Amino acid sequence: MTPLLEFENVSFSFGSRSVFDNLSFTIEHGERSALIGPNGVGKTTLLRLAAGVITSSSGAVSLAGRTVDTLRRGEAARLVAKVPQRFEVPFDFTVEQIVEQGRTPYLGLFAAFQRHDRRAVDRALELADVTSLRSRIFNELSGGERQRVKIALALAQEPRLLLLDEPTQSLDLGRKLELLALVRTLCHEGVTILAAMHDLQLIEGTFSSVMLLEPNQELRKGPPQDILRADILESAFNCPPRQPKLAGENRALLEKML
Amino acid sequence: METEIKEAISADSRADARRHGFSDRAFFLLTIAFLLVALAAVLVLSVGMGAVRIGVREVLVSLLNWHSSDSTNSVILFQIRLPRVLASALVGAALSVAGLLFQGLFRNPMADPYVIGTSGGAALGAGLGLFLLPRFSFLGFGGTASMAFFGALASMALVYWLARTGGRVPVITLLLAGFAVSTMLSYSTYFLVILDDNFGLRTRVLAAWLTGVIAVPRWTQLEVTSVMVGFGLACCFPLARRLNTLALGDDYARQVGVRVERTHLAIILTGSFITAAAVSLGGVISFVGLIVPHMARLLMGPDHVRLLPVTALAGAIFLILTDTLARTVLAPSEIPVGLLTAFIGGPFFLYLLRRTRREYAL
8 A cells, every 4th residue: 555655765955954865764544653853853844845845855755655746735735734833823813713724725716615614624623622712812822722723723634644743842741641642533533643752751652653863864763662762762862971770771761851 | 421412512612603603704794884884974974075065965966966067066076076085095995905915924013015115116206207207197197106106116026026035035034125125215215306496396295295195186097096906906805815824824824735935926016016006196105004904903803804805995984084184174275194194093003002902923
């Protein structure tokens, strides 16, 4: 079966600075994959490439078997949705007005909102559990609520692949766990997920695979228990000289990283 | 059981929301209906006001029959007042909608129609027209108006070209380039003043024009401008929905398939075009394009699709009222309407700013 997302020898550079070279991996339907790696290694860039927002210098990014440059913008946006990390709204839009924007790929310039668009918005609000917030003003919501609204916005696109960029960033522990529960729910609903994650201790139990992106190294991909190992993480994240207590103990290192 | 309850609750809240959505829509339609009635009323009343008062009944009868007889009142009505009132309506609607477009584009409620330098180009163009082409006439437009129109468009093109880097036009660069070009161009009108050998008469005409004066236009001028403004407003309708998407950020808009650069260009072109059209009728009138979209937003919320008609109608009403004041308060002499918009608009804007007391996110 064709993978939902495929990177084939993808290289990307900002001007003269190369971000990655010959990156290859696949994401299968129904997968929940966490993308980890040190700051500045290009996790967001990878997600933007996958969303078709930017194009690679060489190599091919394919969605459901078609390379993104052969897909029209609107078509790509029906396959994949990206939840932005930073999201500033200048005016007092309500939650519902924001989530409605997720229907943009389905609407022409003049087409009015149809019943199925309305249904998709309702469903997105419901899945992300923000139905009760629909008439509230986005800028007045708490961080956890905003994060869920952003996810609802992406879900309104009815994507097959959902890209999350640091979804648990700056949330308290309770909201982080809520968010992970939402990720699992979405996966049961048939949405494939690729999420850039900083909270390594939150990965096991929610994500089915982990991709580790390191500077000047091959991408590693595997089940969480194979990648989230002290030796691998210490070198990848360039941790300071080890303290005796960390040696060999995954759990201890992960706790240290909390 | 639990899912049943959940479903019941969510169905309930959906119904609630639909009711809410309906009342939103009803409110919008009511507002539009109210504004239309208000526009008609303001139009009839202001046409009757002036040195010679014409009663409402007489105005209505003449307007409905639409014939100009040789009677003095009819001449006043059809040759002087009506063209001027209609010009104010057009200029007010055009500037307000241009302001709405630029506020949306820059995601900044402080933007106005002149934000990307059109006023500087218009000023220099007007100056050149006034001093160098005093006898020029095209479709009823004199040298000042025509050159202001082309000056505004030329400066917009220059600013856009200057701000363009690597196939993109970052909005902040656009804002800065617009500011610099506009300042340079408007100061260069002072060189023209040196050429003024007519006891400073032209300088004073130019100064008044730069403050904003709606003269009595010829009907051909009105026809040409209404076609331009009408075309511009029609272009705004598809752009309004895009402005909602762009409000969530360029990156987001790109992700949902919006061609961001092309949309920016369309917004800039449309906004500058209707601003230039307005400038050719009324000079550089400040504040209208800033405060009317604001008032509309306070009333309607930020959805640009609904804001567009509300802003256009409110802008027309606002400028008819201020221009009527401008020509009647100190009659027989006239105050430049731009002065009044600043004096009425300024304090009102500050009042709104104090009252809403909210911080704007950039």
